[in-house]
Amino acid sequence: MANINPNQEREQWGSKIGFILAAAGSAVGLGNLWKFPYMAGKNGGGAFVLVYFIILFLVGFTLMLAEIVLGRYTQLNAIGAYRKIRKRWAWVGGLGVLAGFLILSFYSVVGGWVINYLVKALSGALNITDAEVLGNMFGELISGTTVPIFYHGVFMLATLLIVLGGIGGGIEKSNKILMPGLFIMVIILAIRAMTLPGAVKGIKYLLIPDFSKLTIGVVLDALGQVFFSLSLGMGCMITYGSYLSKDTNIPQSATIIPLIDTGVALLAGLAVLPAVFAFGFEPSAGPGLIFITFPAVFAQMPLGTFFAVMFFVLVLFAALSSSISLLEVCVSYVVDEWKINRKTATIGLGLILFLIGIPCSLSLGPWADFHILPDKGFFDTFDFVSSNILLPLGGLLLCIFVGWIWGTDNAIEEATNGGTLEFKLAGIWSFLVKYVGPVAIAIVFMRSLI
Incomplete structure (x- = not known):
């Protein structure tokens, strides 16, 4: 139970809102903007949204609280947190660190595509209504060599510069700009989409449940979307929780963060589906919604370039x-365990991740015929291993660890700041983390492998 680096003063969030915005920022990602509308479109709209909200409480809130409590109690990184309580469980934290590492290597490539498309939008190059032409444009970008790698480097550099600033000066400060900005833009886009002629059909599709569409497949898709949308199982919330002061109300934070994440997803659905219906596109178009369908929609709108x-x-x-x-x-992890200063650790990791991202990018073009797993190049292999194996396995073991190894009584003691805070749902949460969470995640795990 040895603490790592006991004499080192650990950075802390400057404010409660700073932590909530940063944690919500971690959860809110590309998946909210394309995958939630896509999954809702594919699974009957309102029925999917209703099931999603139920599972958000049963699984999302449960794991969110477990991770934050574990981080705040130990004041350590994902690996150190498990080790402090049970030394033999340190490898579980390692799954999260590895997942985060693999995901960022290819996520940065996708981030590069976004920057490239922002440049195209600014130049007016996306003012095209033909989805086929836009599809060819997207295919040309991702199968390229130097252009996607260059933009991958730009995205990784932006990420690196923010993290270099530390918890308060970098991550917290940037999220105080990014998250309110994100909310304002998604609200404006949702209002614009909902006022298009023919948009009412899309609004009704998203918000009014059609229970005839409710199948076991819809439930399983909603379960998977909640799990992956909230960045659970990869140590993000353990790490962010480790920078919390001891007087933070964790149950309240663990409720607000999933609600913000879901609010953005729902607003994204209101921005995407009404526009898609208004212009006669397919609501279950997958990632192409961002890079193909939406540019075609904007090109047909007044002030489309804006x-x-x-x-x-x-x-x-x-x-x-x-x-x-x-x-x-x-x-x-590197700062805590290897005793390397933040600047060196951030620059070193950023460079390594950039280099690993290069074969991920090339695997969609020149290296498309080189496979690591059957029919999967670097990009698809890293995506499959992290999303389908490491994340659900990490989440499953987190529930077992907090529920049965560390014990929910200890976790509740930490969550209530030694009994000084009221946590009305403590008994329900204890049951969920011990029984419901492991079963639900085991289902996600088995389904993702199949």
Whole structure:
């Protein structure tokens, strides 16, 4: 139970709102802006949204609280947190650090695409209504050599510079700009989309449940989306929780963060689906919603270039708020465990991640025929291993660890600041983390492997 670096003063969040915005920023990412509208479109709209909200409480809140409590109690990185309580469980934290590392290596490539499209939007190059032409443009970008790697480098540099500033001066300060900016832009885009002729059909589709569409597949998709949307199982919330002061109301924070994340996802749905319906596009178009469908939609709108620019700034903000948390998980580990200063750790990791991202980018173009797993190049392999194996396995073991190894009584003691805070749902949370969470995540895990 030895503490790591006991004499080193640990950085802390400057304010409660700073932590909430940073943690919400970690959860809010590209998945909120394309995957939630896509999953809702694919799964009958309102029925999916209703199930999503139920699972958000049962699984999202449960794991969010477990991770934050574990981080605040130990004041350590993801690996150190497990080790402090049970030395043999340190490897579970290692799964989270590895997941964050792998995800950021290819997430940065996608972030680079977003910057490239922001440049295209500013120049008016996206003012095209033909989805086929836009599809060819996107295909040309991702299968290229130097251009996507250059923009991947720009995105990684932006992430690195924010994390270099530390918790208060870098991550907290940037999220106080990124998150309110993100909210303002997604609200404006949602209002614009909802006022388009024919948009009512999309609004009804998203908000009014059609229970005839409710199947076990919809429930499983909602379960998977909640889990992956909240950045659970990768040590982000353990790491961010470790910078919390002891007087923070964790149950309150663990409630607000998933609600912010879901609010952004719902607003994104109101920005995407009404516009998609208004212009007769397919609501289940997948990642192409961002890079193909939406540019075609904007090109048909009055002030389309302005809204296209706003949209890609919004997507960039969402991507950055997540990427800085992924890099911070790795930096925190290196600083705590290897005793390397933040500047050296951040620059070193940023450079390594940039280099690893190069084969991820090339695997979608010149290296497309080189496979690591069957039919999967670097990009798809890293995505599969992190999203389908490391994250659900990390989440499952987190529930077992907090529920049965450390014990929910100890976790509740920490969450209530030694009994000084009221936590009315303590008994329900204890049941959820011990029984519901592990079963739900095991289902996600098995389904993701199949």
